Amino acid sequence: MNHPPSYFVGIDAGSSDTKCVIIDDQGEILAHSVRSSGFNFADSAERALYVALHDLKTDRSRIARCVSTGYGRASVAGAHRQVTEITCHAHGAKRCYPRVRHIIDIGGQDTKIMHLDGNGQLLDFRMNAKCAAGTGTFLESIAVKLGRTLSEIDALALRSKRELTLNSYCTVFAGTEVIECVKAGQAAEDIAMGLFRSIASRIREMIPNASDSIVATGGVVAHCKSMVNALEIVLGAPIELPPLPQHAGAYGAALLALQSVDDGADEPPVVTETAGRGDQC
Amino acid sequence: MTTSSAPTKRIEIKAQKRLRTLMRDYFLDLDAAAHDPDRRVAWCTSVGPCEILTAFGFNVYFPENHGALLGARKVSHTLIPHAVSIGYCAETCSYMNSDIGAALEDRSPLKEIYGIEGPPNPDLLAYSTNQCREVQDWFSFFARRHDATILGVCPPGFLGEITPAHVKYVRSQLKRIIEQIESQFGLKLDDGKLEEQVAKSSQASTLWREILQTARARPAPMTFWDGLVHMAPVILMRGSEIAIDYYRQLLAEMEERLINDVAAVPNERYRLYWEGMPVWPRMRELSEKFFDLRASIVASTYCNSWAFERYDGGDPLEWMARISIEVFINRAEHAKEAFLNTIFDEFSIDGAIFHNARTCPNNTNSRFGMAQRLRDERKIPILVLDGDLSDVRFFSTAQSMTNIEAFIEQLEGSRG
Numbered sequence: 077m078n079h080p081p082s083y084f085v086g087i088d089a090g091s092s093d094t095k096c097v098i099i100d101d102q103g104e105i106l107a108h109s110v111r112s113s114g115f116n117f118a119d120s121a122e123r124a125l126y127v128a129l130h131d132l133k134t135d136r137s138r139i140a141r142c143v144s145t146g147y148g149r150a151s152v153a154g155a156h157r158q159v160t161e162i163t164c165h166a167h168g169a170k171r172c173y174p175r176v177r178h179i180i181d182i183g184g185q186d187t188k189i190m191h192l193d194g195n196g197q198l199l200d201f202r203m204n205a206k207c208a209a210g211t212g213t214f215l216e217s218i219a220v221k222l223g224r225t226l227s228e229i230d231a232l233a234l235r236s237k238r239e240l241t242l243n244s245y246c247t248v249f250a251g252t253e254v255i256e257c258v259k260a261g262q263a264a265e266d267i268a269m270g271l272f273r274s275i276a277s278r279i280r281e282m283i284p285n286a287s288d289s290i291v292a293t294g295g296v297v298a299h300c301k302s303m304v305n306a307l308e309i310v311l312g313a314p315i316e317l318p319p320l321p322q323h324a325g326a327y328g329a330a331l332l333a334l335q336s337v338d339d340g341a342d343e344p345p346v347v348t349e350t351a352g353r354g355d356q357c
Numbered sequence: 358m359t360t361s362s363a364p365t366k367r368i369e370i371k372a373q374k375r376l377r378t379l380m381r382d383y384f385l386d387l388d389a390a391a392h393d394p395d396r397r398v399a400w401c402t403s404v405g406p407c408e409i410l411t412a413f414g415f416n417v418y419f420p421e422n423h424g425a426l427l428g429a430r431k432v433s434h435t436l437i438p439h440a441v442s443i444g445y446c447a448e449t450c451s452y453m454n455s456d457i458g459a460a461l462e463d464r465s466p467l468k469e470i471y472g473i474e475g476p477p478n479p480d481l482l483a484y485s486t487n488q489c490r491e492v493q494d495w496f497s498f499f500a501r502r503h504d505a506t507i508l509g510v511c512p513p514g515f516l517g518e519i520t521p522a523h524v525k526y527v528r529s530q531l532k533r534i535i536e537q538i539e540s541q542f543g544l545k546l547d548d549g550k551l552e553e554q555v556a557k558s559s560q561a562s563t564l565w566r567e568i569l570q571t572a573r574a575r576p577a578p579m580t581f582w583d584g585l586v587h588m589a590p591v592i593l594m595r596g597s598e599i600a601i602d603y604y605r606q607l608l609a610e611m612e613e614r615l616i617n618d619v620a621a622v623p624n625e626r627y628r629l630y631w632e633g634m635p636v637w638p639r640m641r642e643l644s645e646k647f648f649d650l651r652a653s654i655v656a657s658t659y660c661n662s663w664a665f666e667r668y669d670g671g672d673p674l675e676w677m678a679r680i681s682i683e684v685f686i687n688r689a690e691h692a693k694e695a696f697l698n699t700i701f702d703e704f705s706i707d708g709a710i711f712h713n714a715r716t717c718p719n720n721t722n723s724r725f726g727m728a729q730r731l732r733d734e735r736k737i738p739i740l741v742l743d744g745d746l747s748d749v750r751f752f753s754t755a756q757s758m759t760n761i762e763a764f765i766e767q768l769e770g771s772r773g
Contacts, residue, residue: 147755147759159766160759160762160763160766162759162766163766163770197770197771198767198770198771200732200738200739200767201763202741203759203760
């Protein structure tokens with residue numbers, strides 16, 4: 077028996093990982109997946125979609141609409157629409173927390189802050205300047221320098237007893253500063269927490285009023301509890317996380333795919349920078 | 358939501374063909390003057406005392422134009438390191454650094470475009486710090502290099518209200534420049550000639566303003582990107598009949614577009630303002646991106662910088678002094694904000710982009726909260742775009758394009 081297409085797909089082709097979320101016509105998440113983006117967004121999107129469809133025990137014929145987002149959004153084959161990750165993260169977070177006013181997305185390549193008004197409308201957004209400091213790449217880079225994994229840095233930071241401030245704006249200088257701290261005999265736990273505080277301080281600069289509801293998304297908060305702790309300390313406000321923080325952008329994209337049907341839009345799939353296989357979702 | 362229905366093809370401005378000829382003639386004549394012992398070449402800043410120079414008979418060359426050209430040809434970042442190597446900071450003016458680097462390396466796009474040796478050697482360099490103090494050091498480098506006379510005007514800066522005392526002070530500096538040129542070059546200024554130059558400058562500038570103002574119409578017949586191309590005569594050929602004739606033609610073409618409802622961006626959906634310097638090396642990518650998004654940048658601070666007040670006779674030096682200090686870049690925050698509020702109304706602006714040019718703090722107005730204040734006052738989205746006028750190393754294309762698309766999504770969302 078043939079079922080009509082009733083699944084809505086969001087694919088977030090991010091700089092580090094590609095995430096996929098499949099939802100039903102009520103916006104409920106049915107399946108999700110994540111794959112490393114590597115050098116080929118088209119391929120990673122294809123693999124992420126395949127895994128999600130496989131988990132759902134279904135195939136492409138059930139897909140009604142697909143929206144792509146993230147840095148590689150233009151390379152996702154078969155997407156009906158491309159939307160920036162800023163709009164998608166806002167939609168994903170808003171669905172989980174309708175009263176959210178600030179969304180912090182800490183991604184691999186950049187950190188984005190979105191401010192919503194009382195009606196959930198995007199009021200303003202900011203992105204970190206062209207620099208790795210304040211992003212997931214910053215943490216990964218320092219972790220490599222210290223010969224640890226990001227999980228190990230997170231575990232260390234959770235045991236921090238003493239506040240340690242890293243002052244450098246630049247990833248390279250911060251790396252040097254960390255080495256100086258090691259040489260000075262500072263506790264590894266405190267240095268690790270200092271890294272997360274450093275990111276939180278950069279984020280503080282982009283949130284003028286931290287008293288309203290704040291939601292954090294992205295891979296860093298999904299995998300590092302210390303990042304959430306640091307944000308709460310520096311911003312002085314509780315941070316809420318959606319059920320799948322790393323997939324918030326893909327979820328928002330899937331919600332926009334569903335919304336585009338509600339809007340009556342009937343667009344053919346568009347791909348502007350196909351870099352890999354041409355299968356359509 | 359980013360629209361997927363891209364507009365149709367861009368319609369070329371017909372006058373552009375003539376502009377290419379004018380530019381060629383200008384540079385060839387400049388080169389000829391530099392090689393003629395009976396003629397003299399002066400270098401001048403873009404809102405500097407050029408009418409005095411042309412009244413004395415100098416051919417005038419504008420290094421800022423060369424800086425922009427180096428940026429547009431995407432070579433600045435290869436030249437800047439040469440200036441840095443002799444002590445110029447990489448985070449100061451990328452026009453200056455790339456121009457100095459080009460001189461050190463004997464490179465210039467003028468060679469390939471016009472077949473000339475490059476920028477003409479100066480007999481005199483005249484600057485005004487009404488735009489920034491960097492021009493003084495930029496010109497000083499070349500004055501030392503060519504053992505040429507350097508003269509400058511240093512108007513009071515960051516002005517709110519402009520008083521007669523301010524004008525008088527700058528006028529006295531202009532008078533002093535005239536005296537210095539007369540004594541050093543053995544020349545005598547013809548007052549009638551200066552008045553004629555000022556009248557022609559004013560005429561060209563007035564036409565330029567009228568051309569820019571055609572974009573108040575919906576849809577706009579021209580954009581900021583067109584302005585960047587067609588502003589060359591009001592700077593390089595100010596005080597000449599050539600510039601006046603050219604702008605009459607361009608104005609007629611824009612008026613014809615208005616009559617025939619020809620849009621620079623077909624199906625114009627968003628009307629935007631560009632604050633700050635252009636991003637010369639990414640001009641094409643940015644203009645195409647906005648075009649695809651059906652966003653028409655209908656006005657800008659930059660192109661308006663040469664739309665001076667009209668000269669209605671009287672003391673030409675007083676007019677020069679006044680326009681020199683009235684220029685946007687030389688004004689206080691509140692005066693700039695008032696100007697932006699007025700122009701946002703005049704051009705029915707839906708949103709604004711503030712370019713945070715890393716090496717040009719003087720012509721960047723997003724550093725003291727102005728963008729946020731205007732956003733809150735006017736309830737319109739404002740995007741601050743990080744970049745630079747010439748040095749691509751300060752510009753991330755991927756991040757910028759995402760920012761621009763998200764900005765348009767925000768604009769669309771705000772329409773409900």
